[in-house]
Amino acid sequence: xxxxxxxxxxxxxxxxxxxxxxxxDLKPNEALPTEDAIKSISDLNAAAVxxxxxxxxxxxYGRYFILVPDVMxxxxxxxxxxxxxxxYAEYGAFADHxxxxxxxxxxxxxxxxxxxxxxxxxxxxPAVEAQKNQILGEAYAVRALAHFDLVRLYGQHxxxxxxxxxxxxxxxTVFDQNSEPARNTVxxxxxxxxxxxxxxxxxxGDDFDSGRFSKLAVQALLARVYxxxxxxxxxxxxxxxxxxxxxxxxxxxxxxxxxxxxxxSPDAIFQIVMTDVDNxxxxxxxxxxxxxxxxxxxxxxxxxxxIPAGDVRRQLFTEDENLGGVFGLLRVNKWPSQIxxxxxxxxxxxxxxxxxxxxxxxxGNEAGAQADVxxxxxxxLPTAEAVTATGQALLDEIEKEKRIELMFEGHRLWELxxxxxxxxxxxxxxxxxxxxxxxxxxxxxxxxxxNEIDANPNMTQNPGY
Numbered sequence: 001x002x003x004x005x006x007x008x009x010x011x012x013x014x015x016x017x018x019x020x021x022x023x024x025d026l027k028p029n030e031a032l033p034t035e036d037a038i039k040s041i042s043d044l045n046a047a048a049v050x051x052x053x054x055x056x057x058x059x060x061y062g063r064y065f066i067l068v069p070d071v072m073x074x075x076x077x078x079x080x081x082x083x084x085x086x087x088y089a090e091y092g093a094f095a096d097h098x099x100x101x102x103x104x105x106x107x108x109x110x111x112x113x114x115x116x117x118x119x120x121x122x123x124x125x126p127a128v129e130a131q132k133n134q135i136l137g138e139a140y141a142v143r144a145l146a147h148f149d150l151v152r153l154y155g156q157h158x159x160x161x162x163x164x165x166x167x168x169x170x171x172x173t174v175f176d177q178n179s180e181p182a183r184n185t186v187x188x189x190x191x192x193x194x195x196x197x198x199x200x201x202x203x204x205g206d207d208f209d210s211g212r213f214s215k216l217a218v219q220a221l222l223a224r225v226y227x228x229x230x231x232x233x234x235x236x237x238x239x240x241x242x243x244x245x246x247x248x249x250x251x252x253x254x255x256x257x258x259x260x261x262x263x264x265s266p267d268a269i270f271q272i273v274m275t276d277v278d279n280x281x282x283x284x285x286x287x288x289x290x291x292x293x294x295x296x297x298x299x300x301x302x303x304x305x306x307i308p309a310g311d312v313r314r315q316l317f318t319e320d321e322n323l324g325g326v327f328g329l330l331r332v333n334k335w336p337s338q339i340x341x342x343x344x345x346x347x348x349x350x351x352x353x354x355x356x357x358x359x360x361x362x363x364g365n366e367a368g369a370q371a372d373v374x375x376x377x378x379x380x381l382p383t384a385e386a387v388t389a390t391g392q393a394l395l396d397e398i399e400k401e402k403r404i405e406l407m408f409e410g411h412r413l414w415e416l417x418x419x420x421x422x423x424x425x426x427x428x429x430x431x432x433x434x435x436x437x438x439x440x441x442x443x444x445x446x447x448x449x450x451n452e453i454d455a456n457p458n459m460t461q462n463p464g465y
């Protein structure tokens with residue numbers, strides 16, 4: 001993914017992430033206009049590589065976007081020596097904290113990289129028109145993902161206010177160095193996400209590569225977005241499209257753990273690819289968990305105890321004899337590479353089955369929901385009994401299975417938010433008063449970075465900060 005470093009226009013586009021100004025307050029020499037930057041299909045390809053490189057950053061999917069919501073949830077507890085992201089685990093984040101600022105800057109950097117591609121006026125030969133459209137589709141998809149991620153981090157969840165008119169994040173679709181954007185509403189952000197994803201579908205071909213956005217991955221993301229919106233019929237429709245496409249299959253029980261150990265995400269529909277030579281090194285996500293890394297965070301028994309004996313997913317923990325007492329003996333081992341060469345999953349097929357299970361349960365198709373959740377449960381433990389629960393008990397089974405299957409992949413806090421529930425840490429090593437975080441709560445979202453507030457008179461801070 002480091003190819004972009006050889007292209008001056010992309011290097012210049014990235015320059016603003018290191019400055020302490022508003023994310024759109026670029027000096028003229030920090031970015032070149034699109035028409036000067038992209039002159040060929042090779043340039044467009046290079047721009048796409050740079051766009052994906054942004055997703056790989058430790059300030060995005062490479063670490064903190066996955067880690068922060070998990071340490072804020074009930075799936076993770078702090079080790080005695082925890083100091084990275086500690087402010088978030090203890091609900092004490094502040095507006096000029098480096099993680100808050102760097103995630104905001106990095107994700108908007110990715111959006112501007114996508115916009116560079118989307119807004120190009122490049123004309124190509126008919127022989128490569130489909131290739132151009134594919135890259136454009138990927139850029140629309142990445143822009144949608146980035147806005148969706150930003151609005152979850154910095155805006156209260158969809159559904160918390162009538163009409164979702166509460167503040168979200170600025171929608172950025174063009175580069176304007178003089179812009180001082182106000183925050184769009186959460187509804188407006190979700191509308192933009194859906195628009196971009198549907199545009200992407202119309203541009204993309206059928207080729208599949210789990211390391212890049214594909215038509216399959218776009219439909220999977222649509223299923224997730226509609227789930228967050230409570231649009232059950234659309235969530236089920238897109239989940240079924242993904243499943244029926246047959247492009248990705250569930251990893252077998254026998255290969256499930258070894259796939260994680262090999263650094264690849266099981267059932268990957270879209271994953272951020274790391275390699276032995278292109279990775280985040282000591283800034284990798286896995287080093288926050290493994291004994292050979294920083295080991296700041298440990299699995300909570302709140303989630304560990306949900307996993308049945310004999311289930312292969314219990315093998316995603318290792319024992320550390322140096323731990324003990326309230327910290328237990330287990331460490332998370334989903335990302336075991338000491339150099340950070342493990343891929344980061346964004347969307348997996350198992351999530352899509354569980355999205356469909358919930359959507360089916362909410363629309364009365366309980367038999368279909370039971371079949372979907374049973375499939376994931378028995379992949380983990382083939383001798384497990386089929387799920388036969390109905391009503392709320394069925395929804396509880398789906399939630400439990402989703403919590404187990406996607407543990408430590410950055411989902412749990414968002415699941416609690418969309419269900420309008422607080423964080424209850426039974427196995428808790430946080431300071432007194434931080435084991436139960438009641439819902440609703442201003443601190444379930446991050447503060448708008450202080451440098452953004454200072455530079456942009458139209459930007460408003462979240463309540464409670």
